[in-house]
Amino acid sequence: MNIIKKITVRSPATVANLVCGFDVLGMCLNAPYDTMEVHLLDEQKVIIHSTDGYPLPTDPMLNTAGAPLVEMIGELNAGIGFEVMINKNIKPGSGLGSSAASAAGAVVAANHLLGNVFSKPDLVRFAMTGEKVASGVKHADNVAPCIYGGVTLIRSIFPLDIVSIPVPELFVTVVHPQIEVKTADARQILRKEVLLKDAIRQWGNIAGLVAGFMQNDMELIGRSLEDVIIEPVRSILIPAFDEVKNRSKIAGALGGGISGSGPSIFMLSKEEATAKKVETEMQEIYTKIDLPFYTYVTTINNEGVKINP
Protein backbone atom coordinates (compact mmCIF):
# COMPACT_ATOMS: atom_id res chain seq x y z
CA MET A 1 0.00 0.00 0.00
CA ASN A 2 1.38 3.38 -1.06
CA ILE A 3 0.35 6.99 -0.53
CA ILE A 4 -0.30 8.56 -3.96
CA LYS A 5 -1.07 12.11 -2.77
CA LYS A 6 -1.99 13.90 0.41
CA ILE A 7 -3.80 17.03 1.50
CA THR A 8 -4.72 19.00 4.61
CA VAL A 9 -8.15 20.57 5.17
CA ARG A 10 -9.72 22.79 7.78
CA SER A 11 -13.26 21.64 8.54
CA PRO A 12 -15.37 24.15 10.44
CA ALA A 13 -18.07 24.08 13.08
CA THR A 14 -21.67 24.64 12.02
CA VAL A 15 -24.87 25.81 13.70
CA ALA A 16 -27.86 23.72 12.66
CA ASN A 17 -31.50 24.85 12.88
CA LEU A 18 -30.80 28.59 13.33
CA VAL A 19 -33.64 28.82 15.86
CA CYS A 20 -36.69 28.83 13.56
CA GLY A 21 -35.35 26.46 10.88
CA PHE A 22 -35.36 23.12 12.69
CA ASP A 23 -33.91 20.41 10.44
CA VAL A 24 -33.71 22.70 7.38
CA LEU A 25 -31.29 25.59 8.07
CA GLY A 26 -27.60 25.55 8.94
CA MET A 27 -24.78 28.10 9.17
CA CYS A 28 -21.02 27.63 8.80
CA LEU A 29 -18.64 29.28 11.32
CA ASN A 30 -15.01 30.33 11.07
CA ALA A 31 -14.26 28.89 14.53
CA PRO A 32 -13.82 26.38 16.00
CA TYR A 33 -12.58 23.97 13.33
CA ASP A 34 -10.97 20.55 12.97
CA THR A 35 -7.83 19.92 10.97
CA MET A 36 -7.60 16.77 8.90
CA GLU A 37 -4.88 15.23 6.79
CA VAL A 38 -6.10 12.87 4.10
CA HIS A 39 -3.95 10.49 2.03
CA LEU A 40 -4.98 8.95 -1.25
CA LEU A 41 -3.98 5.25 -1.20
CA ASP A 42 -3.42 2.81 -4.04
CA GLU A 43 -5.55 0.17 -2.31
CA GLN A 44 -9.35 0.08 -1.78
CA LYS A 45 -9.50 0.61 1.96
CA VAL A 46 -10.17 3.32 4.54
CA ILE A 47 -7.92 3.88 7.55
CA ILE A 48 -8.82 6.29 10.37
CA HIS A 49 -6.38 7.72 12.90
CA SER A 50 -7.29 10.04 15.71
CA THR A 51 -4.43 12.42 16.52
CA ASP A 52 -6.06 13.88 19.60
CA GLY A 53 -7.43 12.67 22.90
CA TYR A 54 -11.02 11.81 21.84
CA PRO A 55 -11.94 8.12 22.02
CA LEU A 56 -13.44 8.08 18.50
CA PRO A 57 -14.00 4.69 16.87
CA THR A 58 -11.31 3.90 14.27
CA ASP A 59 -13.35 1.18 12.56
CA PRO A 60 -14.21 3.13 9.37
CA MET A 61 -17.81 1.92 9.29
CA LEU A 62 -18.37 3.26 12.81
CA ASN A 63 -16.51 6.52 12.25
CA THR A 64 -18.25 9.62 10.91
CA ALA A 65 -15.32 10.40 8.59
CA GLY A 66 -14.82 6.76 7.60
CA ALA A 67 -18.33 5.69 6.62
CA PRO A 68 -18.72 8.38 3.90
CA LEU A 69 -15.34 7.45 2.43
CA VAL A 70 -16.23 3.76 2.38
CA GLU A 71 -19.34 4.69 0.42
CA MET A 72 -17.39 6.96 -1.90
CA ILE A 73 -14.70 4.39 -2.78
CA GLY A 74 -17.42 1.76 -3.17
CA GLU A 75 -19.12 3.94 -5.82
CA LEU A 76 -15.82 4.61 -7.58
CA ASN A 77 -14.61 0.99 -7.30
CA ALA A 78 -11.24 2.08 -8.73
CA GLY A 79 -8.83 0.32 -6.37
CA ILE A 80 -8.09 3.47 -4.42
CA GLY A 81 -8.59 4.27 -0.75
CA PHE A 82 -7.99 6.91 1.92
CA GLU A 83 -6.15 7.29 5.17
CA VAL A 84 -7.41 10.04 7.48
CA MET A 85 -5.70 11.78 10.40
CA ILE A 86 -8.23 13.80 12.40
CA ASN A 87 -7.21 16.53 14.81
CA LYS A 88 -10.45 17.37 16.50
CA ASN A 89 -11.11 20.76 18.06
CA ILE A 90 -14.90 20.73 17.76
CA LYS A 91 -16.03 18.79 20.79
CA PRO A 92 -18.32 15.82 20.08
CA GLY A 93 -21.72 16.42 21.69
CA SER A 94 -21.28 20.20 21.67
CA GLY A 95 -24.08 20.93 19.19
CA LEU A 96 -21.55 22.56 16.87
CA GLY A 97 -21.55 19.92 14.14
CA SER A 98 -18.55 17.92 15.31
CA SER A 99 -19.56 14.77 13.45
CA ALA A 100 -20.46 16.83 10.36
CA ALA A 101 -17.02 18.44 10.35
CA SER A 102 -15.37 15.00 10.27
CA ALA A 103 -17.69 13.73 7.55
CA ALA A 104 -17.63 16.88 5.40
CA GLY A 105 -13.89 17.43 5.80
CA ALA A 106 -13.16 13.84 4.77
CA VAL A 107 -15.30 13.90 1.63
CA VAL A 108 -14.17 17.36 0.48
CA ALA A 109 -10.51 16.36 0.95
CA ALA A 110 -11.03 13.02 -0.77
CA ASN A 111 -12.85 14.65 -3.68
CA HIS A 112 -10.05 17.17 -4.10
CA LEU A 113 -7.49 14.34 -4.17
CA LEU A 114 -9.60 12.65 -6.88
CA GLY A 115 -9.67 15.79 -9.05
CA ASN A 116 -13.17 16.90 -7.97
CA VAL A 117 -15.08 14.13 -9.69
CA PHE A 118 -18.07 14.56 -7.37
CA SER A 119 -20.51 17.50 -7.16
CA LYS A 120 -21.35 19.29 -3.92
CA PRO A 121 -24.73 17.53 -3.63
CA ASP A 122 -22.84 14.21 -4.05
CA LEU A 123 -20.52 15.20 -1.22
CA VAL A 124 -23.48 16.08 1.01
CA ARG A 125 -25.02 12.72 0.20
CA PHE A 126 -21.80 10.90 1.21
CA ALA A 127 -21.33 13.03 4.31
CA MET A 128 -24.88 12.29 5.49
CA THR A 129 -23.77 8.66 5.86
CA GLY A 130 -21.42 9.94 8.54
CA GLU A 131 -24.30 11.70 10.30
CA LYS A 132 -26.23 8.46 10.28
CA VAL A 133 -23.31 6.77 12.06
CA ALA A 134 -23.27 9.58 14.64
CA SER A 135 -26.96 10.06 15.36
CA GLY A 136 -28.86 7.29 13.61
CA VAL A 137 -30.50 9.74 11.18
CA LYS A 138 -29.36 11.06 7.79
CA HIS A 139 -29.59 14.81 8.16
CA ALA A 140 -27.85 17.55 6.19
CA ASP A 141 -28.32 20.70 8.27
CA ASN A 142 -24.68 20.56 9.43
CA VAL A 143 -22.92 18.83 6.53
CA ALA A 144 -24.51 21.08 3.87
CA PRO A 145 -23.32 24.40 5.39
CA CYS A 146 -19.96 22.77 6.18
CA ILE A 147 -19.51 21.88 2.50
CA TYR A 148 -21.22 24.90 0.88
CA GLY A 149 -20.27 27.55 3.45
CA GLY A 150 -22.58 30.38 4.53
CA VAL A 151 -26.18 29.64 5.39
CA THR A 152 -27.86 26.76 3.61
CA LEU A 153 -31.47 25.69 3.37
CA ILE A 154 -32.09 21.98 3.00
CA ARG A 155 -35.52 22.27 1.41
CA SER A 156 -35.74 18.53 1.05
CA ILE A 157 -33.56 15.51 1.86
CA PHE A 158 -35.28 13.04 -0.49
CA PRO A 159 -34.65 14.24 -3.16
CA LEU A 160 -31.76 16.36 -1.90
CA ASP A 161 -32.46 20.07 -2.53
CA ILE A 162 -29.92 22.49 -1.07
CA VAL A 163 -30.26 26.27 -1.45
CA SER A 164 -27.53 28.75 -0.48
CA ILE A 165 -29.03 31.77 1.29
CA PRO A 166 -26.95 34.96 0.90
CA VAL A 167 -26.22 36.51 4.29
CA PRO A 168 -24.86 39.87 5.46
CA GLU A 169 -21.69 40.06 7.54
CA LEU A 170 -22.62 39.04 11.07
CA PHE A 171 -20.69 38.27 14.23
CA VAL A 172 -21.42 35.08 16.07
CA THR A 173 -20.86 34.45 19.76
CA VAL A 174 -20.98 30.83 20.88
CA VAL A 175 -20.90 29.39 24.37
CA HIS A 176 -20.45 25.69 24.92
CA PRO A 177 -21.33 24.78 28.50
CA GLN A 178 -19.58 21.51 29.35
CA ILE A 179 -22.51 19.16 29.63
CA GLU A 180 -23.25 16.57 27.01
CA VAL A 181 -26.55 16.53 25.11
CA LYS A 182 -26.76 13.58 22.72
CA THR A 183 -28.50 14.46 19.43
CA ALA A 184 -30.53 11.26 19.68
CA ASP A 185 -31.74 12.17 23.21
CA ALA A 186 -32.52 15.75 22.20
CA ARG A 187 -34.60 14.38 19.34
CA GLN A 188 -36.36 11.84 21.59
CA ILE A 189 -37.92 14.51 23.83
CA LEU A 190 -39.64 16.29 20.94
CA ARG A 191 -43.34 15.70 20.43
CA LYS A 192 -44.32 14.01 17.17
CA GLU A 193 -47.22 16.43 16.75
CA VAL A 194 -47.29 20.19 17.08
CA LEU A 195 -50.09 22.73 17.20
CA LEU A 196 -50.98 24.10 13.77
CA LYS A 197 -50.93 27.64 15.21
CA ASP A 198 -47.35 27.11 16.44
CA ALA A 199 -46.30 25.66 13.07
CA ILE A 200 -47.77 28.75 11.36
CA ARG A 201 -45.81 31.04 13.67
CA GLN A 202 -42.67 29.02 12.91
CA TRP A 203 -43.07 29.22 9.13
CA GLY A 204 -43.75 32.94 9.41
CA ASN A 205 -40.47 33.24 11.27
CA ILE A 206 -38.37 31.18 8.86
CA ALA A 207 -39.77 33.16 5.93
CA GLY A 208 -38.87 36.35 7.83
CA LEU A 209 -35.37 35.08 8.59
CA VAL A 210 -34.65 34.18 4.96
CA ALA A 211 -36.02 37.57 3.78
CA GLY A 212 -34.02 39.34 6.50
CA PHE A 213 -30.79 37.60 5.47
CA MET A 214 -31.33 38.35 1.78
CA GLN A 215 -32.33 41.99 2.34
CA ASN A 216 -29.68 42.69 5.02
CA ASP A 217 -32.51 43.66 7.37
CA MET A 218 -30.91 43.22 10.78
CA GLU A 219 -34.05 44.03 12.76
CA LEU A 220 -36.09 41.52 10.77
CA ILE A 221 -33.41 38.88 11.36
CA GLY A 222 -33.63 39.62 15.08
CA ARG A 223 -37.43 39.46 15.23
CA SER A 224 -37.49 36.23 13.23
CA LEU A 225 -35.04 34.39 15.50
CA GLU A 226 -37.91 32.93 17.51
CA ASP A 227 -38.69 29.26 18.02
CA VAL A 228 -42.03 28.35 19.59
CA ILE A 229 -41.74 24.62 18.97
CA ILE A 230 -38.32 23.12 19.68
CA GLU A 231 -36.63 25.62 22.01
CA PRO A 232 -39.26 25.51 24.77
CA VAL A 233 -38.64 21.74 25.07
CA ARG A 234 -34.90 21.44 24.46
CA SER A 235 -33.78 24.52 26.37
CA ILE A 236 -34.76 22.73 29.59
CA LEU A 237 -31.66 20.52 29.05
CA ILE A 238 -29.34 23.55 29.00
CA PRO A 239 -28.47 25.22 32.33
CA ALA A 240 -29.06 29.00 32.38
CA PHE A 241 -30.39 29.03 28.81
CA ASP A 242 -32.98 31.76 29.40
CA GLU A 243 -30.50 33.93 31.26
CA VAL A 244 -27.94 33.64 28.45
CA LYS A 245 -30.55 34.58 25.87
CA ASN A 246 -31.98 37.49 27.84
CA ARG A 247 -28.66 38.99 28.85
CA SER A 248 -27.25 38.58 25.32
CA LYS A 249 -30.18 40.53 23.90
CA ILE A 250 -29.81 43.23 26.53
CA ALA A 251 -26.13 43.42 25.54
CA GLY A 252 -27.26 44.13 21.97
CA ALA A 253 -27.38 40.75 20.21
CA LEU A 254 -29.95 40.48 17.40
CA GLY A 255 -31.03 37.11 18.73
CA GLY A 256 -30.02 33.49 18.80
CA GLY A 257 -30.76 30.21 20.51
CA ILE A 258 -29.71 26.60 20.75
CA SER A 259 -27.00 25.52 18.31
CA GLY A 260 -28.15 22.24 16.77
CA SER A 261 -29.42 20.03 19.55
CA GLY A 262 -27.32 21.87 22.13
CA PRO A 263 -25.91 22.41 24.67
CA SER A 264 -24.07 25.20 22.80
CA ILE A 265 -25.90 28.50 22.46
CA PHE A 266 -25.18 30.98 19.65
CA MET A 267 -26.01 34.65 19.34
CA LEU A 268 -25.82 36.89 16.25
CA SER A 269 -24.65 40.50 16.44
CA LYS A 270 -24.23 43.30 13.94
CA GLU A 271 -20.96 44.54 15.44
CA GLU A 272 -17.88 42.73 16.73
CA ALA A 273 -17.90 44.86 19.89
CA THR A 274 -21.43 43.65 20.66
CA ALA A 275 -20.44 40.04 20.03
CA LYS A 276 -17.62 40.46 22.57
CA LYS A 277 -19.96 42.01 25.14
CA VAL A 278 -22.24 39.02 24.64
CA GLU A 279 -19.28 36.73 25.27
CA THR A 280 -18.56 38.52 28.56
CA GLU A 281 -22.18 38.03 29.65
CA MET A 282 -21.99 34.32 28.83
CA GLN A 283 -18.70 33.96 30.71
CA GLU A 284 -20.15 35.65 33.79
CA ILE A 285 -23.26 33.47 33.80
CA TYR A 286 -21.43 30.13 33.63
CA THR A 287 -18.63 31.23 35.96
CA LYS A 288 -21.26 32.15 38.55
CA ILE A 289 -22.94 28.74 38.44
CA ASP A 290 -19.54 27.06 38.31
CA LEU A 291 -20.09 25.21 35.04
CA PRO A 292 -17.00 24.86 32.82
CA PHE A 293 -17.49 26.33 29.34
CA TYR A 294 -15.82 27.43 26.12
CA THR A 295 -16.73 30.59 24.24
CA TYR A 296 -15.99 31.70 20.69
CA VAL A 297 -16.45 35.04 18.95
CA THR A 298 -16.38 34.42 15.23
CA THR A 299 -17.99 35.23 11.89
CA ILE A 300 -19.97 33.36 9.24
CA ASN A 301 -17.69 31.22 7.09
CA ASN A 302 -18.78 31.64 3.48
CA GLU A 303 -16.35 29.11 2.08
CA GLY A 304 -16.92 25.93 4.09
CA VAL A 305 -14.21 23.25 4.29
CA LYS A 306 -10.93 24.89 3.29
CA ILE A 307 -8.28 23.06 1.25
CA ASN A 308 -4.64 23.52 2.32
CA PRO A 309 -5.44 26.31 4.83
Next chain:
Amino acid sequence: MNIIKKITVRSPATVANLVCGFDVLGMCLNAPYDTMEVHLLDEQKVIIHSTDGYPLPTDPMLNTAGAPLVEMIGELNAGIGFEVMINKNIKPGSGLGSSAASAAGAVVAANHLLGNVFSKPDLVRFAMTGEKVASGVKHADNVAPCIYGGVTLIRSIFPLDIVSIPVPELFVTVVHPQIEVKTADARQILRKEVLLKDAIRQWGNIAGLVAGFMQNDMELIGRSLEDVIIEPVRSILIPAFDEVKNRSKIAGALGGGISGSGPSIFMLSKEEATAKKVETEMQEIYTKIDLPFYTYVTTINNEGVKINP
Protein backbone atom coordinates in the same frame (compact mmCIF):
# COMPACT_ATOMS: atom_id res chain seq x y z
CA MET B 1 -74.45 66.46 5.56
CA ASN B 2 -72.16 67.51 2.72
CA ILE B 3 -69.59 65.75 0.55
CA ILE B 4 -66.21 67.45 1.06
CA LYS B 5 -64.20 65.41 -1.46
CA LYS B 6 -64.49 62.18 -3.40
CA ILE B 7 -62.23 59.62 -4.97
CA THR B 8 -62.35 56.40 -6.99
CA VAL B 9 -60.11 53.39 -6.31
CA ARG B 10 -59.48 50.05 -7.93
CA SER B 11 -59.13 47.32 -5.31
CA PRO B 12 -57.65 44.08 -6.57
CA ALA B 13 -58.06 40.38 -5.89
CA THR B 14 -55.45 38.61 -3.79
CA VAL B 15 -54.25 35.04 -3.37
CA ALA B 16 -53.70 34.14 0.28
CA ASN B 17 -51.45 31.33 1.53
CA LEU B 18 -49.51 30.79 -1.72
CA VAL B 19 -49.58 27.03 -1.15
CA CYS B 20 -46.86 26.61 1.47
CA GLY B 21 -47.46 29.86 3.40
CA PHE B 22 -50.78 29.18 5.11
CA ASP B 23 -51.92 32.25 7.04
CA VAL B 24 -48.65 34.16 6.41
CA LEU B 25 -48.20 34.77 2.66
CA GLY B 26 -50.38 36.64 0.19
CA MET B 27 -50.06 37.91 -3.38
CA CYS B 28 -51.82 40.79 -5.12
CA LEU B 29 -53.26 40.30 -8.64
CA ASN B 30 -54.03 42.73 -11.45
CA ALA B 31 -57.38 41.02 -12.15
CA PRO B 32 -60.14 40.74 -11.16
CA TYR B 33 -60.72 43.95 -9.16
CA ASP B 34 -63.50 45.91 -7.52
CA THR B 35 -64.13 49.60 -8.19
CA MET B 36 -65.11 51.81 -5.28
CA GLU B 37 -66.10 55.44 -5.02
CA VAL B 38 -65.54 56.96 -1.60
CA HIS B 39 -66.88 60.34 -0.40
CA LEU B 40 -65.48 62.27 2.54
CA LEU B 41 -68.43 63.61 4.59
CA ASP B 42 -68.63 66.47 7.08
CA GLU B 43 -70.49 64.29 9.58
CA GLN B 44 -69.20 61.35 11.69
CA LYS B 45 -71.01 58.50 10.00
CA VAL B 46 -70.42 55.69 7.49
CA ILE B 47 -72.83 54.96 4.65
CA ILE B 48 -72.50 51.90 2.40
CA HIS B 49 -74.11 51.48 -1.02
CA SER B 50 -73.83 48.43 -3.18
CA THR B 51 -73.98 49.33 -6.86
CA ASP B 52 -74.13 45.75 -8.10
CA GLY B 53 -76.28 42.69 -7.65
CA TYR B 54 -74.65 41.18 -4.53
CA PRO B 55 -76.82 41.14 -1.40
CA LEU B 56 -74.09 42.64 0.81
CA PRO B 57 -75.13 44.06 4.19
CA THR B 58 -75.30 47.87 4.13
CA ASP B 59 -75.20 48.21 7.93
CA PRO B 60 -71.62 49.56 8.22
CA MET B 61 -70.80 47.38 11.24
CA LEU B 62 -71.76 44.25 9.29
CA ASN B 63 -70.05 45.31 6.07
CA THR B 64 -66.41 44.51 5.37
CA ALA B 65 -65.81 48.00 3.93
CA GLY B 66 -67.87 49.71 6.61
CA ALA B 67 -66.46 48.25 9.83
CA PRO B 68 -62.86 49.42 9.13
CA LEU B 69 -64.12 52.94 8.35
CA VAL B 70 -66.17 53.05 11.55
CA GLU B 71 -63.01 52.16 13.45
CA MET B 72 -60.96 54.70 11.52
CA ILE B 73 -63.34 57.64 12.11
CA GLY B 74 -63.67 56.59 15.75
CA GLU B 75 -59.88 56.90 16.17
CA LEU B 76 -59.84 60.27 14.41
CA ASN B 77 -62.96 61.56 16.18
CA ALA B 78 -62.89 64.65 13.94
CA GLY B 79 -66.53 64.93 12.92
CA ILE B 80 -65.92 63.46 9.49
CA GLY B 81 -67.33 60.34 7.84
CA PHE B 82 -67.42 58.37 4.62
CA GLU B 83 -69.92 57.23 2.04
CA VAL B 84 -68.88 54.22 -0.04
CA MET B 85 -70.21 52.95 -3.39
CA ILE B 86 -68.93 49.44 -4.09
CA ASN B 87 -68.96 47.90 -7.54
CA LYS B 88 -67.99 44.33 -6.85
CA ASN B 89 -66.33 42.14 -9.47
CA ILE B 90 -64.50 39.81 -7.13
CA LYS B 91 -67.08 37.25 -6.18
CA PRO B 92 -67.66 36.76 -2.45
CA GLY B 93 -66.70 33.21 -1.46
CA SER B 94 -64.34 32.80 -4.42
CA GLY B 95 -61.13 32.56 -2.36
CA LEU B 96 -59.79 35.62 -4.18
CA GLY B 97 -59.94 38.06 -1.28
CA SER B 98 -63.32 39.62 -2.05
CA SER B 99 -63.88 40.86 1.51
CA ALA B 100 -60.27 42.05 1.70
CA ALA B 101 -60.69 44.09 -1.48
CA SER B 102 -63.70 45.90 0.04
CA ALA B 103 -61.92 46.52 3.34
CA ALA B 104 -58.54 47.50 1.84
CA GLY B 105 -60.06 49.64 -0.91
CA ALA B 106 -62.18 51.54 1.61
CA VAL B 107 -59.33 52.33 4.01
CA VAL B 108 -56.82 53.26 1.29
CA ALA B 109 -59.38 55.57 -0.34
CA ALA B 110 -60.38 57.10 3.02
CA ASN B 111 -56.74 57.62 3.99
CA HIS B 112 -56.04 59.35 0.70
CA LEU B 113 -59.04 61.67 1.24
CA LEU B 114 -57.63 62.46 4.70
CA GLY B 115 -54.20 63.40 3.30
CA ASN B 116 -52.54 60.05 4.17
CA VAL B 117 -52.53 60.50 7.94
CA PHE B 118 -52.31 56.75 8.53
CA SER B 119 -49.39 54.41 7.77
CA LYS B 120 -49.73 51.20 5.77
CA PRO B 121 -49.59 49.03 8.92
CA ASP B 122 -52.41 51.22 10.35
CA LEU B 123 -54.45 50.59 7.20
CA VAL B 124 -53.87 46.85 7.49
CA ARG B 125 -54.97 47.01 11.12
CA PHE B 126 -58.22 48.78 10.15
CA ALA B 127 -58.84 46.49 7.19
CA MET B 128 -58.46 43.39 9.38
CA THR B 129 -61.60 44.56 11.20
CA GLY B 130 -63.40 43.99 7.89
CA GLU B 131 -61.97 40.48 7.65
CA LYS B 132 -63.29 39.79 11.13
CA VAL B 133 -66.77 40.80 9.96
CA ALA B 134 -66.44 38.46 6.96
CA SER B 135 -64.90 35.37 8.53
CA GLY B 136 -64.87 35.86 12.29
CA VAL B 137 -61.07 36.03 12.39
CA LYS B 138 -58.67 38.96 12.03
CA HIS B 139 -56.27 37.84 9.35
CA ALA B 140 -54.03 39.91 7.10
CA ASP B 141 -52.94 37.54 4.35
CA ASN B 142 -55.33 39.19 1.88
CA VAL B 143 -55.56 42.78 3.14
CA ALA B 144 -51.77 43.18 3.46
CA PRO B 145 -50.96 42.28 -0.18
CA CYS B 146 -54.02 44.28 -1.29
CA ILE B 147 -52.62 47.39 0.45
CA TYR B 148 -48.87 46.83 -0.11
CA GLY B 149 -49.05 45.14 -3.52
CA GLY B 150 -46.76 42.30 -4.59
CA VAL B 151 -46.15 39.39 -2.25
CA THR B 152 -46.29 40.05 1.47
CA LEU B 153 -45.27 37.99 4.44
CA ILE B 154 -47.27 38.52 7.62
CA ARG B 155 -44.61 37.30 10.01
CA SER B 156 -46.81 38.09 12.95
CA ILE B 157 -50.29 39.52 13.54
CA PHE B 158 -49.78 40.50 17.20
CA PRO B 159 -47.69 42.61 16.96
CA LEU B 160 -48.30 43.27 13.27
CA ASP B 161 -45.13 42.57 11.25
CA ILE B 162 -45.48 42.80 7.47
CA VAL B 163 -42.57 42.15 5.11
CA SER B 164 -42.68 42.83 1.36
CA ILE B 165 -41.03 40.01 -0.58
CA PRO B 166 -39.59 41.10 -3.94
CA VAL B 167 -40.87 38.89 -6.76
CA PRO B 168 -39.90 38.35 -10.40
CA GLU B 169 -42.43 38.96 -13.17
CA LEU B 170 -44.79 36.00 -13.21
CA PHE B 171 -48.04 35.18 -14.96
CA VAL B 172 -50.95 33.96 -12.93
CA THR B 173 -53.80 31.82 -14.17
CA VAL B 174 -56.84 31.59 -11.92
CA VAL B 175 -59.90 29.42 -12.23
CA HIS B 176 -62.93 30.01 -10.05
CA PRO B 177 -65.29 27.04 -10.22
CA GLN B 178 -68.76 28.21 -9.22
CA ILE B 179 -69.20 26.44 -5.91
CA GLU B 180 -69.07 28.31 -2.63
CA VAL B 181 -66.49 27.44 0.05
CA LYS B 182 -66.96 29.55 3.18
CA THR B 183 -63.65 30.56 4.80
CA ALA B 184 -65.05 29.60 8.19
CA ASP B 185 -65.97 26.09 6.94
CA ALA B 186 -62.63 25.64 5.20
CA ARG B 187 -60.94 26.51 8.49
CA GLN B 188 -63.18 24.19 10.50
CA ILE B 189 -62.03 21.05 8.66
CA LEU B 190 -58.35 21.63 9.46
CA ARG B 191 -56.78 19.60 12.26
CA LYS B 192 -55.55 21.60 15.26
CA GLU B 193 -52.40 19.49 15.39
CA VAL B 194 -50.02 18.53 12.61
CA LEU B 195 -47.14 16.08 12.40
CA LEU B 196 -43.79 17.70 13.22
CA LYS B 197 -42.29 16.06 10.13
CA ASP B 198 -44.96 17.68 7.93
CA ALA B 199 -44.42 21.06 9.59
CA ILE B 200 -40.67 20.74 8.89
CA ARG B 201 -41.37 19.99 5.24
CA GLN B 202 -43.68 23.02 5.11
CA TRP B 203 -41.14 25.43 6.60
CA GLY B 204 -38.48 24.09 4.24
CA ASN B 205 -40.85 24.89 1.39
CA ILE B 206 -41.76 28.41 2.53
CA ALA B 207 -38.06 29.21 3.02
CA GLY B 208 -37.44 27.86 -0.49
CA LEU B 209 -40.30 29.90 -1.93
CA VAL B 210 -39.07 33.16 -0.36
CA ALA B 211 -35.50 32.46 -1.54
CA GLY B 212 -36.79 31.53 -5.01
CA PHE B 213 -38.80 34.77 -5.28
CA MET B 214 -35.88 36.91 -4.13
CA GLN B 215 -33.32 35.16 -6.35
CA ASN B 216 -35.61 34.91 -9.41
CA ASP B 217 -35.07 31.14 -9.32
CA MET B 218 -38.11 29.86 -11.21
CA GLU B 219 -37.32 26.18 -10.68
CA LEU B 220 -36.93 26.70 -6.93
CA ILE B 221 -40.26 28.56 -6.84
CA GLY B 222 -41.86 25.61 -8.62
CA ARG B 223 -40.34 22.97 -6.32
CA SER B 224 -41.32 24.96 -3.23
CA LEU B 225 -44.99 25.32 -4.20
CA GLU B 226 -45.89 22.21 -2.21
CA ASP B 227 -48.32 21.99 0.69
CA VAL B 228 -48.36 18.78 2.72
CA ILE B 229 -50.65 20.12 5.46
CA ILE B 230 -53.60 22.19 4.25
CA GLU B 231 -54.04 21.20 0.61
CA PRO B 232 -54.60 17.46 1.20
CA VAL B 233 -57.57 18.37 3.44
CA ARG B 234 -59.08 21.38 1.68
CA SER B 235 -58.65 20.19 -1.89
CA ILE B 236 -61.33 17.57 -1.23
CA LEU B 237 -63.86 20.44 -1.27
CA ILE B 238 -62.83 21.48 -4.80
CA PRO B 239 -64.06 19.40 -7.75
CA ALA B 240 -61.29 18.28 -10.13
CA PHE B 241 -58.55 19.93 -8.03
CA ASP B 242 -55.93 17.24 -8.69
CA GLU B 243 -56.68 17.19 -12.39
CA VAL B 244 -56.35 20.99 -12.64
CA LYS B 245 -53.03 20.88 -10.83
CA ASN B 246 -51.60 17.98 -12.81
CA ARG B 247 -52.66 19.23 -16.23
CA SER B 248 -51.48 22.78 -15.44
CA LYS B 249 -48.03 21.45 -14.58
CA ILE B 250 -47.93 19.33 -17.70
CA ALA B 251 -48.86 22.49 -19.65
CA GLY B 252 -45.76 24.15 -18.17
CA ALA B 253 -46.94 25.95 -15.01
CA LEU B 254 -44.31 26.27 -12.27
CA GLY B 255 -46.88 25.21 -9.71
CA GLY B 256 -49.80 26.50 -7.72
CA GLY B 257 -52.69 25.38 -5.59
CA ILE B 258 -55.73 26.59 -3.70
CA SER B 259 -56.22 30.36 -3.61
CA GLY B 260 -57.00 31.27 0.00
CA SER B 261 -59.57 28.83 1.28
CA GLY B 262 -60.79 28.08 -2.25
CA PRO B 263 -62.55 27.13 -4.39
CA SER B 264 -60.40 29.19 -6.78
CA ILE B 265 -57.16 27.59 -7.94
CA PHE B 266 -54.16 29.62 -9.10
CA MET B 267 -51.12 28.61 -11.12
CA LEU B 268 -47.87 30.53 -11.69
CA SER B 269 -46.09 30.52 -15.05
CA LYS B 270 -42.90 32.07 -16.37
CA GLU B 271 -44.42 33.00 -19.75
CA GLU B 272 -47.76 34.47 -20.75
CA ALA B 273 -48.21 31.81 -23.43
CA THR B 274 -47.90 29.10 -20.79
CA ALA B 275 -50.40 30.89 -18.54
CA LYS B 276 -52.87 30.89 -21.43
CA LYS B 277 -52.30 27.19 -22.13
CA VAL B 278 -53.00 26.56 -18.45
CA GLU B 279 -56.26 28.53 -18.80
CA THR B 280 -57.30 26.34 -21.73
CA GLU B 281 -56.68 23.21 -19.65
CA MET B 282 -58.77 24.60 -16.79
CA GLN B 283 -61.59 25.54 -19.17
CA GLU B 284 -61.62 22.06 -20.68
CA ILE B 285 -61.72 20.35 -17.29
CA TYR B 286 -64.68 22.32 -15.90
CA THR B 287 -66.55 22.33 -19.20
CA LYS B 288 -66.29 18.55 -19.28
CA ILE B 289 -67.77 18.12 -15.78
CA ASP B 290 -70.33 20.82 -16.55
CA LEU B 291 -69.41 23.11 -13.67
CA PRO B 292 -69.69 26.85 -14.41
CA PHE B 293 -66.43 28.74 -13.89
CA TYR B 294 -64.53 31.97 -14.47
CA THR B 295 -60.89 32.12 -15.51
CA TYR B 296 -58.37 34.95 -15.42
CA VAL B 297 -54.89 35.26 -16.90
CA THR B 298 -53.13 38.08 -15.11
CA THR B 299 -49.88 39.23 -13.50
CA ILE B 300 -48.70 40.13 -10.03
CA ASN B 301 -49.87 43.61 -9.04
CA ASN B 302 -46.96 45.37 -7.35
CA GLU B 303 -48.91 48.48 -6.43
CA GLY B 304 -51.99 47.24 -4.57
CA VAL B 305 -55.11 49.43 -4.32
CA LYS B 306 -54.87 52.05 -7.07
CA ILE B 307 -56.07 55.64 -6.55
CA ASN B 308 -57.99 57.23 -9.44
CA PRO B 309 -57.28 54.41 -11.90
